[in-house]
Amino acid sequence: MTGNADYSIKIAHVGTPGGVSLTLSGELRNRGYDSHVFVLNQGAFFKAERVSRLDLFIKLFMANLVHFHGRWKERPFGVDPKKVVYHYHGDDLRYLRKMIPHKDGVLHFASTPDILVDGVEWLPNPIKLEGFRPNLTRNQVLSILHYPDTKFRMDSKGTPEIREKLAQFQLQQETKDRFHYEEVSTLPHDELLKKLSSCDIFIDQTRPGIYGMIAVEALALGKPVIAHPNPDWYPFDSGNPFFRIDDLKDLIMHSEMRSEKSEIGLGYIKKVHDSHIVVDKLIRRYQDVGLVP
Secondary structure (H helix, E strand, O other), rough: OOOOOOOOOEEEEEHHHHHHHHHHHHHHHHHHOOOEEEOOOOOOOOOOOOHHHHHHHHHHHHOOOEEOOOOOOOOOOHHHHHHEEEEEHHHHHHHOOOOHHHHHHEEEEEEOOHOOOOOOOOOOOOOOHHHHOOOOOOOOEEEEEEEOOOHHHHHHHHHHHHHHHHHHHHOOOOOOEEEEEOOOOOOHHHHHHHHHHHHOOEEEOOOOOOOHHHHHHHHHHHOOOOOOOOOOOOOOOOOOOOOOOHHHHHHHOOHHHHHHOOHHHHHHHHHHHHHHHHHHHHHHHHHHHHOEE
């Protein structure tokens, strides 16, 4: 673990995409940094300290380091670029034709490797594993869960394909009474985690490329997860922990298949996404550019 912190260092995270800033800031506080998350508008999914524009200006002016999350059209509030970090999440760069929206700032992070461009480095989405207990309980009628997020993202997650495939299984004699399919979106995070914990199979997305934060949480709960990440982008040294959509029927039919990758998934999460490891890297990079001692 990276060494002792200077308690006088004030770190302001702004924005809460995927709850990443909350996890990073919490772990930084555990290391002794005075780190907090601020938002101008409170989201329904993750809660942080909501402040006025004036209060945010004051907090950012007083901070030693400002870590912006999400896409900002311009550096807000005249913050000194020498103490700014930009952290892009998914669509922040995905639809910008591989252009970094900010040329200033001393560090640029991306939460998924598909949006890496020159000058941007991957900081895996962190998860606080102490708050997750794998639940390997099996339902008699399998619960299959999919999180399409918003209507805008359904196509990018392959939701129409998922619906079509499961509708076919509902018509087939061998599978029709074996599962219940549910889509959830816009749930508070604690309620979503309860859904994840009680399901038997989680479908993240079918499009080739990446996996999302909820897939990380599902793996931490010991669930079989369907996704299609690019193996060239991820350190799958101990095996790919994900299933593909073509495996879905076999997953429904065979319980041993559903449990076979549980240990691989848990090992992968501990190696890549554990918040202790991710924040070790974050602090090292802060130190490399002189943002913290």
